[in-house]
Structure formats: C-alpha cells, structure tokens
Amino acid sequence: MTGANRGIGAAIAQGLAERGLTVVVGARDAASGEQTAQRLGGRAVPLDVTDDGSVRDAVARVEQWYGRVDVLVNNAGISGGHAGQLAGEADLAVMRAVFETNLFGVVRLTEACLPLLRKADGARVINVSSGTGSLAWQSDSSRAFASSQIALAYPASKAALNMLTVLYAKALAADGIAVIAVAPGACATDFAAALGLSLERTAEQGAAIAVHLATVPDSPTGAFLQDDGPVPW
C-alpha cells in the first residue's frame, strides 16, 4: 500500500496487520517505512508513486517476496495547498502535480500491480478518494466543504479517481478483481493541519472503511463508500 508511513495510510496499515494481513509498507521515506513495517511485522519498500522506476522496483520486490498481491491500497495523496489552485489564479504546474500523485500515481501503480493482482484469488484495489470528489456533494449548496470549496485541483483529481475506479472495476471484473473508492471523511492528519483545518475525526476512524473492505469476505466493486454506506458520485 502507498503512503503507509503516516496519517490515514499508517492507520490502514495498522488495521490490516491487526486483521492478520501481511502489509507491504510503501513509503517515500525509506527509514520511516522500515520503522512502520517493523512495528507491523511486515516489509517496507521505498515507493514514490510519481516515479516510474520507484514503482517498477517496488513491485519487483513484492513479486520476489510474495508472488502475488491480494489487496492494493492506493492511499497516497496530496492537497497541493491553496496557492495555484484557486479560481482566477490556477497554476497548471500546481494542478499537474496534484494529478500526478492523486490520479496518475494510482494508474502507474495499479498497472504495475495488475499481473500480481491477477495471481491472487478475489483480489481488490482500494482507492482512497474523498467526499470532495463527489460531483453530487460539490453541487449541493447546502453542503459546505471547509477548504476544498474553492480549490480546483484536489477535488477534480478525486472526481477523476472515482471515474477511474468505475472504469477499472468494469475492466477487471472478468479477472475477479474488485475496485472500490472510499471516502475516509475529514480526519486530523498532517494533510488537514496544513490546510489549517482543526478536526476531531481520527486517522483510525478514517481508515476503518478501507480496512473493512480489504478484509470483508465478499467485496463490492465499482462502488464509492464511506462508513455508513454509499457516497453519491
């Protein structure tokens, strides 16, 4: 899984390990990845989802160790901050950087993992999306999104991730691979703090839906889910 060294990713990794899964901790920072993996009894791989070589090397190691991937959790994500992604001052370099991680990073890693997902029985891909990527919610004027209301790239990247989830779910159904998007809800992580948000929901609470879907016997596919059920697309 990606971005497993801190925030919601670390909480997902912890939850999966507690349920008996062997977790491969993907982290850009090798040292913190190793620390997390040691704590969880798993293994670490250096992994930057924006880098073809890093993704290739990480997947090669997983193939060598385990020969298959049962669950791929695409958790790594960035907000890009507010500068350069507000209407009227959009900076394409900022917007491309957000898409590079939140969307293209998911494509890069999912494509690289496909041969290993196909070797597992009932594999699943869990994409950590966001309620801000819901077109239904964004166009509902009664629902205020604290910071993302006006930022362009982040919600757009998550809406695109949602579409990617539906398309992969259809494309991989014949292989028995489920593909699901999850909305963790606004949680108190570094991500939220950097946007000036003070939140009560914990990373563990945000991680619960991904942990559930990773381990539930019959996974839904092509769905966008939060704790209490479907999120409208």
Ligand code: NDP
């Ligand atoms: P954090 O900023 O706390 O953690 C982000 C994680 O992603 C870090 O481990 C970071 O690694 C990793 N990461 C960032 N860029 C890359 C990259 N290029 N390659 C590999 N790893 C990378 O964020 P959260 O835990 O809050 O967010 C996790 C996910 O949840 C994101 O996809 C986010 O969009 C989503 N989300 C978060 C919400 C929230 O309120 N917190 C709400 C809704 C969705 P490093 O330590 O190296 O920087």
